Structures are given as structure tokens and as C-alpha cells.
Amino acid sequence: MNSAGISIRIGRRLPFRPPFARRLFHQYIIHPQRLLRSPTPPHFQRQRRRPWPPGSNAIHNVPTIRTLSFYRVLPNLAVKLVRIPAMFGGAVIGGLAYLQYQATQAGNYAADVLRRTGDWASGTAGGVFGGAKDILDQTRTGWARTKDELGIADWWRQQSQSGESASGAGGESGGPGGEPPKQSRAQAAAVAGTGAAFGYTTPEDDDRTGEEAARDDQMMVLTKKMIEIRSMLQMIGKSDTLLLPSIVVIGFQSSGKSSVLEAIVGHEFLPKGSNMITRRPIELTLVNTPNATAEYGEFPALGLGKITDFSHIRKTLTDLNLAVPASECVSDSPIQLSIYSPNVPDLSLIDLPGYILINSEGQPPELSQKIDDLCEKYIQPPNVILAISDAPSDLANSAALRACMRVDPRGERTIGVVTKMDLVEPSRGASILKNRDYPLRLGYVGVVSRVPQQPGGLFSRGSGNFTDSVTNNETAYFSSHSSEFGPGSELAVGIRTLRKKLMRVLEQTMASSLQSTSDAVQQELEEATYEYKVQYNDRPLSAESYLAESLDAFKHSLKEFAESFGRAKVRELLKSELDQRVLDLLAQRYWNKPVNDLTPPPPELDALSSLPRAGQDSVYWHRKLDASTSSLTKLGIGRLATTVVANALQSEVDRLIAQSTFASHPFAQQAITAASSGILNERFLSTSDQVENCIKPYKYEIDVNESEWANSRQEITSVLNSEIKACEAAVKKVENDFGGKRKLQDVMGYIDRIRKGEVVLEGNGIGGAGGFSAALLAKGREAIFLRDRASILRMRISALKSSQCSHSTAKYACPEIFLDVVANKLTSTAVLFLNVELLSEFYYSFPRELDRRLGRGLAKEDVERFAREDKKVRGHLDAIRRKELLEAVLEKMKTLNVLEESERREGHREAVGAGKGLGTGNNRKRSWTIV
Numbered sequence: 001m002n003s004a005g006i007s008i009r010i011g012r013r014l015p016f017r018p019p020f021a022r023r024l025f026h027q028y029i030i031h032p033q034r035l036l037r038s039p040t041p042p043h044f045q046r047q048r049r050r051p052w053p054p055g056s057n058a059i060h061n062v063p064t065i066r067t068l069s070f071y072r073v074l075p076n077l078a079v080k081l082v083r084i085p086a087m088f089g090g091a092v093i094g095g096l097a098y099l100q101y102q103a104t105q106a107g108n109y110a111a112d113v114l115r116r117t118g119d120w121a122s123g124t125a126g127g128v129f130g131g132a133k134d135i136l137d138q139t140r141t142g143w144a145r146t147k148d149e150l151g152i153a154d155w156w157r158q159q160s161q162s163g164e165s166a167s168g169a170g171g172e173s174g175g176p177g178g179e180p181p182k183q184s185r186a187q188a189a190a191v192a193g194t195g196a197a198f199g200y201t202t203p204e205d206d207d208r209t210g211e212e213a214a215r216d217d218q219m220m221v222l223t224k225k226m227i228e229i230r231s232m233l234q235m236i237g238k239s240d241t242l243l244l245p246s247i248v249v250i251g252f253q254s255s256g257k258s259s260v261l262e263a264i265v266g267h268e269f270l271p272k273g274s275n276m277i278t279r280r281p282i283e284l285t286l287v288n289t290p291n292a293t294a295e296y297g298e299f300p301a302l303g304l305g306k307i308t309d310f311s312h313i314r315k316t317l318t319d320l321n322l323a324v325p326a327s328e329c330v331s332d333s334p335i336q337l338s339i340y341s342p343n344v345p346d347l348s349l350i351d352l353p354g355y356i357l358i359n360s361e362g363q364p365p366e367l368s369q370k371i372d373d374l375c376e377k378y379i380q381p382p383n384v385i386l387a388i389s390d391a392p393s394d395l396a397n398s399a400a401l402r403a404c405m406r407v408d409p410r411g412e413r414t415i416g417v418v419t420k421m422d423l424v425e426p427s428r429g430a431s432i433l434k435n436r437d438y439p440l441r442l443g444y445v446g447v448v449s450r451v452p453q454q455p456g457g458l459f460s461r462g463s464g465n466f467t468d469s470v471t472n473n474e475t476a477y478f479s480s481h482s483s484e485f486g487p488g489s490e491l492a493v494g495i496r497t498l499r500k501k502l503m504r505v506l507e508q509t510m511a512s513s514l515q516s517t518s519d520a521v522q523q524e525l526e527e528a529t530y531e532y533k534v535q536y537n538d539r540p541l542s543a544e545s546y547l548a549e550s551l552d553a554f555k556h557s558l559k560e561f562a563e564s565f566g567r568a569k570v571r572e573l574l575k576s577e578l579d580q581r582v583l584d585l586l587a588q589r590y591w592n593k594p595v596n597d598l599t600p601p602p603p604e605l606d607a608l609s610s611l612p613r614a615g616q617d618s619v620y621w622h623r624k625l626d627a628s629t630s631s632l633t634k635l636g637i638g639r640l641a642t643t644v645v646a647n648a649l650q651s652e653v654d655r656l657i658a659q660s661t662f663a664s665h666p667f668a669q670q671a672i673t674a675a676s677s678g679i680l681n682e683r684f685l686s687t688s689d690q691v692e693n694c695i696k697p698y699k700y701e702i703d704v705n706e707s708e709w710a711n712s713r714q715e716i717t718s719v720l721n722s723e724i725k726a727c728e729a730a731v732k733k734v735e736n737d738f739g740g741k742r743k744l745q746d747v748m749g750y751i752d753r754i755r756k757g758e759v760v761l762e763g764n765g766i767g768g769a770g771g772f773s774a775a776l777l778a779k780g781r782e783a784i785f786l787r788d789r790a791s792i793l794r795m796r797i798s799a800l801k802s803s804q805c806s807h808s809t810a811k812y813a814c815p816e817i818f819l820d821v822v823a824n825k826l827t828s829t830a831v832l833f834l835n836v837e838l839l840s841e842f843y844y845s846f847p848r849e850l851d852r853r854l855g856r857g858l859a860k861e862d863v864e865r866f867a868r869e870d871k872k873v874r875g876h877l878d879a880i881r882r883k884e885l886l887e888a889v890l891e892k893m894k895t896l897n898v899l900e901e902s903e904r905r906e907g908h909r910e911a912v913g914a915g916k917g918l919g920t921g922n923n924r925k926r927s928w929t930i931v
Contacts, residue, residue, distance in 0.1 A: 226896070231285065232889050236882055250352050250354075250355070252388075259449045260388060260495075264286070264345075265286065265339055268314065269310040269339075270351070276360070276363070278353045278354065280335050284339065284351060285349075286341075287339070296341075300336050317335065328370075329364055346503065355368075356368050376403065395438050412442070413442075419448075426481040429484070446492070447494060521889050524886055528882050528886055531879055532883055546867045548855075551851075553661065557656050565652065565839075577640065581632065581635060581823075585819065586815070595785045598751060598755070612804055629702070639692070641691050646684060649676065650680065661870070668854060672853075675850055676842075680838075690837050695830065698825055704811070704821050709807070713806075727790040730786050731790075734786070744783055747780035752784070800816060
């Protein structure tokens with residue numbers, strides 16, 4: 001506090017800091033009647049006089065502060081910049097370490113690993129940051145040891161040299177200006193398909209010359225067409241003369257048969273299991289589809305369509321094999337399977353159950369003999385035999401080779417396949433393939449045919465085609481033992497070699513069989529043509545035309561029925577039904593005199609004999625007639641009339657079916673019945689409601705004129721006469737059942753005397769009476785009832801014919817006539833609406849519904865199945881189909897003949913050119929011909 005004002009010190013004094021970094025603390029002085037202000041500190045005043053060192057200015061403060069901040073960031077930036085190469089280096093080191101692990105299994109696959117390391121490292125670099133130096137040292141040590149053990153430098157050098165030479169050759173053989181020669185899309189597709197079929201996965205792998213590639217293309221075309229011919233011959237019949245050869249695969253169980261076939265296809269699709277799974281022959285047809293991308297299988301006999309999931313194919317094969325009863329174990333009924341893929345060759349294979357030495361528990365003792373007989377059946381000429389044996393087993397114990405020696409002693413049709421070559425010493429494997437102990441003309445092929453199952457490894461199969469993996473695995477093994485299996489050894493090894501050999505052998509075998517097959521087809525065609533002419537008079541027939549003819553004939557019959565079943569027929573049916581209801585009402589209220597026991601009948605309150613004297617003042621008979629009329633009109637005429645007509649229509653449709661060609665076709669019968677019942681059910685409720693509404697006036701008042709009375713008088717008299725005849729026929733039947741008329745009359749007489757009181761009955765007569773059994777007494781009571789009913793009817797007919805019943809005023813004395821008039825009125829009214837609501841609609845909709853269900857609504861398979869239900873039609877269709885297939889087969893054989901002629905001419909030109917010194921000197925082998 002001073003005289004000038006009040007001084008307030010805010011804050012506290014801190015240690016001295018440099019001017020550019022020190023905080024400023026202000027002392028505020030409050031002057032009277034002045035604003036609050038702060039005095040300038042002495043040091044700040046000094047800075048104002050000279051704020052910066054000499055030679056500097058105020059702006060120098062900014063770059064000084066920024067420069068200091070940049071200097072502070074430089075270490076962090078350097079660390080980040082160093083991390084980027086460290087991360088990349090760590091990724092590469094990790095890839096090299098992974099390569100060391102994989103190289104122990106396949107040395108030559110390391111080049112492919114190095115090529116893919118860059119892509120793989122980008123996904124795994126995030127986990128390889130620390131320990132870069134230790135991993136690098138470990139990788140170098142392991143890599144050096146791997147090269148020493150596997151000789152990786154030699155094969156890697158060979159791979160590099162081959163790649164360089166291939167690229168160099170490609171550059172030199174280009175078109176003008178260094179451009180590669182152009183190739184059409186069709187040629188490219190053919191070359192790609194051929195390469196895939198033979199096992200060449202990339203253009204670099206295809207080391208064939210242009211001439212060899214062209215010959216392979218020609219061979220694929222010929223093989224494909226011959227396999228098509230073979231499939232068509234299989235559809236014609238089971239004659240051995242009409243079958244082209246196939247490749248039959250035989251061998252012990254667990255010898256590797258399934259692995260070889262799956263390596264050829266590139267998918268696991270064959271059934272496997274601990275017990276015997278393959279119980280039926282599997283006819284496997286491989287079809288190369290070079291322009292397709294999808295791979296799928298089909299079961300032609302089952303009609304399951306295209307199956308792209310090969311695990312589903314395996315499950316289907318397993319189910320079909322396990323369907324063979326345990327008592328049989330094996331069956332000679334084949335399973336037909338076709339596989340379409342751009343990666344398979346055109347082959348026809350038959351996989352048979354494997355040979356066994358000892359029967360397992362639960363297997364019949366004759367199982368081994370059954371398998372031998374089944375294999376013996378399929379390995380007969382002209383089929384090619386693929387004898388599978390595993391390398392660890394002695395060939396002397398090979399059941400496949402022993403079976404081949406029996407049917408093919410010279411080994412001209414047998415190809416030996418030795419599996420599991422990696423499980424024996426290379427020298428032993430090479431000695432097996434050299435044909436010294438068990439020579440075969442077609443030789444042996446050694447395969448590994450399996451991929452090491454390592455999750456996540458480079459050789460993992462995955463879900464796609466694994467033929468490339470199998471080939472690479474085999475190449476890794478055989479190239480590591482080049483002294484035994486190298487080019488100089490002249491040994492055939494690998495799945496790729498086996499595929500090529502199978503295609504060539506099958507093509508040559510099929511070609512050699514074509515001449516005899518062509519002659520057999522020609523003979524079969526002549527027989528089929530003669531049979532078609534003699535039995536069926538050259539009448540063309542198809543499933544569609546047969547169905548159309550049957551449907552037209554049925555519609556014609558339906559039209560004839562519609563013309564006869566009109567209003568008159570409906571009235572007759574409905575009137576007959578109502579007449580029966582009228583008789584029931586009369587019997588219930590007027591004529592009913594049952595004989596229930598042997599006691600005398602009770603006295604009648606108003607006997608029927610007094611009915612002719614009944615008039616308007618007769619209350620008893622008046623109420624009886626009113627009650628009878630009410631019961632008749634409230635009977636539910638609408639539902640009753642509709643039911644009668646609908647049942648009649650359905651019965652007539654069933655009759656038409658039984659008289660038509662549809663009688664032998666359950667499927668068509670069901671469709672027609674469903675069509676008619678559907679229309680009738682749809683119209684039933686509306687029709688019955690319409691009829692019921694129209695007869696409502698008759699429930700309250702009925703007017704009768706004299707003409708109606710006269711007509712009903714004649715009609716009811718005729719109905720009562722028919723009823724009398726029915727009673728007499730029933731009595732006659734009782735007499736026959738009773739044992740004669742005389743005996744029946746004795747029983748009836750005894751019962752009459754009891755009912756009149758002339759004979760006293762002891763007891764109730766349940767156990768018999770008067771020397772008659774209870775059954776005889778029951779028959780006697782029935783005969784008495786029928787006799788009394790006939791007597792009443794005769795009495796009523798006499799009354800109706802009398803003059804008393806000649807006018808409508810006598811309706812109480814003649815109730816039969818009045819009820820018949822009511823029935824006629826109900827019938828006439830109901831028929832009008834039945835004709836409009838039901839009949840017309842049925843006749844209009846039924847033919848169209850038939851067209852929908854049996855015409856355009858049926859699929860082609862359903863039409864074929866319908867036609868073949870009839871035995872005669874099936875024979876006719878089979879004769880036509882057989883003739884057409886034989887003609888198609890001969891046409892395809894002519895196509896093959898054209899191809900052969902072109903190849904022969906080309907070979908002749910090359911031979912001439914070689915003789916003149918203008919050709920290549922490579923003469924083609926003379927191939928087959930068709931006469």
C-alpha cells in the first residue's frame with residue numbers, strides 16, 4: 001500500500017528462466033478513479049530497449065522455434081524410416097525360414113516357393129518384426145544343410161537353365177519383328193485341352209514338338225468319338241460284339257487303385273473305408289471339355305443331373321455299393337459315372353472290387369471266389385488291363401498280375417502300374433519297372449499318386465483339382481533320384497506319363513476293334529430294320545405321338561358320353577333316387593308291420609284298410625301325409641341331387657378309362673381321376689346351394705294339377721309293382737337259404753298260429769320252439785314280413801287303380817300318388833340347375849384340364865415314362881430307338897473313316913517328301929481303317 005493507491009500482487013515469484021521461456025507475473029496497481037493497469041517490470045523494460053542479440057531482428061524468433069521442433073522430430077522419423085525395410089526384411093527372412101521347412105520334402109519345389117514368397121510375405125509380414133537377426137542366422141544354417149542333403153543346387157540350376165532356354169527359344173521363333181505367331185481361338189482351345197488332358201498345366205510345361213502336339217490333338221478327337229460310340233453301344237444292348245474295349249482296373253485292396261484313379265481325375269470321389277466298400281463295378285467315363293470351366297459328374301442311369309460337389313459323388317457311390325446285400329457282398333451290376341472336366345483325358349475305365357486274401361469277420365467264405373470271377377469276366381479281350389501293384393509288395397504275390405497271365409499270357413493288353421514308389425529304395429523301384437521278372441509288352445509305370453497331407457502346407461490338396469500337386473510331388477521324388485529314374489534310364493514314371501499311355505493304348509485298342517464292331521453293328525441294324533418292318537409295319541411312333549393319340553381317343557369317348565348323358569339322363573337318375581326315398585317314407589309311415597318276435601301283434605289304432613275312406617276331416621291321415629311331404633322336401637335335395645350326378649359322372653369317367661388305352665397306365669389313370677374329381681369338388685357346394693334355394697317354395701306349398709296327378713298315378717303304380725317283384729325275389733332267396741319251399745311254409749305256418757293265439761308258446765322262443773331252431777324261426781319271421789309287405793302293396797295298387805284315386809282331391813286317400821307328384825316337381829327343378837351349374841361346366845373344363853395334366857404340362861421324362869408303361873408300346877419304342885442308335889453309330893464310324901483317310905493322305909505326302917529329301921524323315925505309323 002502506498003500513497004498512490006492500493007497495490008495487489010497476484011501469483012508468486014518463480015525461479016529465473018530465460019526471457020523466451022519464462023512466465024510473466026504482473027503486479028496490478030489500482031489508482032483512485034483510474035482503470036486497473038500493470039506497471040512494466042524493469043527487466044521487460046530492458047528487453048524493450050534491446051530485445052534480441054546484435055545482428056538479429058524480431059522475426060528470427062519464429063524459425064528458431066520451428067527449427068528446434070524439427071530437430072526434436074528427426075529421431076522419431078529416422079526410427080520409422082528404418083522400420084519399413086526392417087519389416088520387409090523380416091518378411092523375406094520369414095519366407096526363407098518357411099522355405100527351409102518345406103524344402104526337406106520337395107527340393108525342386110523351392111523355386112516355386114521363391115516365386116510366391118513376395119505374395120505370401122505381404123500377408124504374414126505383420127507378425128514378423130522382432131528377432132530378425134536370429135531368424136536370418138538360423139535360415140542360413142538350415143539352407144546350407146538342405147542344399148548339402150538334397151543337392152538342390154543341381155536341380156535348381158537345371159530348372160533355371162530350362163526356363164532361360166525356353167524363353168530364349170520363344171524369342172527367336174517369333175514372328176516378324178519379334179512378335180509371336182498368331183493363333184486362332186479354336187487352335188488355342190484345342191492345344192489347351194490337349195495339354196490339360198495329357199497333364200501339361202502351363203504352356204511352359206508342354207515340351208512337345210508341333211508334330212507331336214498335332215498328333216495328340218488328332219488322337220484326342222479319335223478317342224473322344226470312339227468313347228461316344230462306346231456309350232451309344234452300351235445303350236443298345238449287352239452283346240459283347242457291340243462293345244468297344246475299356247480299361248479295366250484290378251489289384252489288391254489297399255494297393256492304391258483308388259489313388260491312381262483319383263490322381264487321373266484330380267478329385268477324391270471314390271468310396272473309401274476300413275471294410276470292403278467297392279462292391280459293384282464302376283464304369284467311369286472321362287470326357288475332356290476344353291472350353292468349360294466347371295468340373296462335374298453325372299450318373300446317367302439315376303438322372304441326378306450335374307453334380308459339381310465331388311464329395312456328393314463319393315457319397316452316392318458309397319450308398320450304391322452298400323446297397324448290395326451282405327449275403328452277396330459283390331454284384332456284377334455296374335454303376336455308370338461320367339465326369340466332365342477340362343483337366344481329364346478322354347478315357348473309359350472300369351474300377352472293380354479289389355482282390356482279397358483273407359475274409360474279414362462277417363464276410364461270406366465265397367467272397368474271394370466271387371471277386372475273382374467278377375474280375376475274370378471283365379478282363380477278357382478286347383479290354384485293356386490296368387494291373388495295380390504296390391512297390392513294397394513282391395510282384396510274385398500280385399493277384400492282378402496272376403490274373404493277367406491267365407487271360408493275357410503275352411502281356412499284350414496289360415499295363416503294369418507300380419504305386420507307392422516312394423516307400424521303397426530307388427534301386428529296387430527301378431528294377432521293378434525294368435520288366436525283367438514279369439515282362440509286359442506295354443510296360444510298367446511307376447507312380448507315387450499321393451500328396452502329403454499337411455494342413456496349410458504347400459502340397460495340401462484343398463477342395464480343387466489336385467492333379468498338379470500330385471505331379472509336382474512325383475517330380476520332386478523322381479528328380480531327386482535322377483540316376484535311377486532320369487531320362488537316361490528310359491523308365492516310365494509319373495501320373496502324367498500314365499495318362500498319356502492310357503490314352504494311346506485305349507485309342508489303338510479301340511481302333512483295332514472298330515472293324516469287327518462295325519460289322520456287328522451293320523448286322524444288328526439289318527436285324528433291327530427287319531424286325532421293325534415285320535412286327536410294326538414301319539409305323540413311326542414316339543412317346544409324344546402315343547400320348548397325343550391316346551388323349552384324343554379319350555376325348556372322343558368323352559364327347560360321345562356327353563351327348564348321351566344330358567338332362568334326360570340326369571332326371572332319370574334323380575327320379576329313381578327320390579322314388580326310393582318315397583318308398584322308404586311310405587313303408588315307415590303306412591306299411592310298416594315288422595315281425596320282431598313270436599308274440600301276437602298289437603291292435604292297430606287306425607288300420608290301413610280305412611285309408612281309402614280318408615278325407616279332409618281325417619286328422620290322423622292328414623298329419624301322416626303332411627309329415628311325409630315335409631320329410632321329402634326337407635331331405636336335402638340340393639346335396640342329394642348333386643351327389644347323385646357327381647357320382648354318376650365319376651363312375652362314367654372310370655368306365656371310359658377302363659375302355660381306353662389309359663387302362664394300362666397307372667400314372668394317367670391317377671391324373672384323369674384327379675382332374676375329374678377336382679372339377680366336381682370345386683362345383684359341388686355352389687351347385688347344391690343353388691338347387692336347395694330353388695326348391696324352397698315346395699317346402700311350404702305344393703299345387704297339383706290333374707295332368708301331373710295322372711302321370712304320377714301311372715308312375716307310382718309301376719314303382720309299386722317293381723317293389724312287389726323285389727319282395728317276391730327276396731322270399732325266393734330265403735327259400736333257397738332255408739332248404740326248400742315246403743320247409744319254409746311249415747315254419748311260417750307255425751309262426752302264424754302263434755301270432756293268432758292258436759298255439760301257446762312256452763317261453764320267449766329265443767332258444768327255439770315247436771321243434772324249430774332259433775335260426776329257422778328268424779328266417780320264418782323274415783319270410784312272413786316280406787309276404788305281408790307284398791300283400792299290402794297289391795292292396796295299395798288296387799286302391800290306386802280305383803276311381804277313388806282318379807282325381808287330385810283324393811291325396812289323403814292316395815298318399816303314394818301325391819308324394820310321387822312332389823318327387824317329380826323336385827326332380828324337374830333340380831335338373832335345370834344341375835345341367836347349368838355342374839354338367840355344362842364339367843364338359844367344358846374337363847378336356848382342358850386333361851391337356852394341362854397330360855399334354856403340355858408333362859415333362860419329356862414323364863411322357864417317356866408314360867409311354868413305356870405299356871408293354872407293347874415299350875417294345876415298339878425300343879425297336880425304333882435301337883434302329884436309330886445303330887444308324888447313328890454307323891454315321892459316326894463313317895466320320896472316323898473320313899478322319900483316317902485324311903491322316904493316311906497326310907502320311908503318304910510326308911513319306912513322298914521324305915523320299916525326295918524334302919520331308920522331315922519321320923514317317924507316320926499306319927493306323928486303322930474302316931471298310
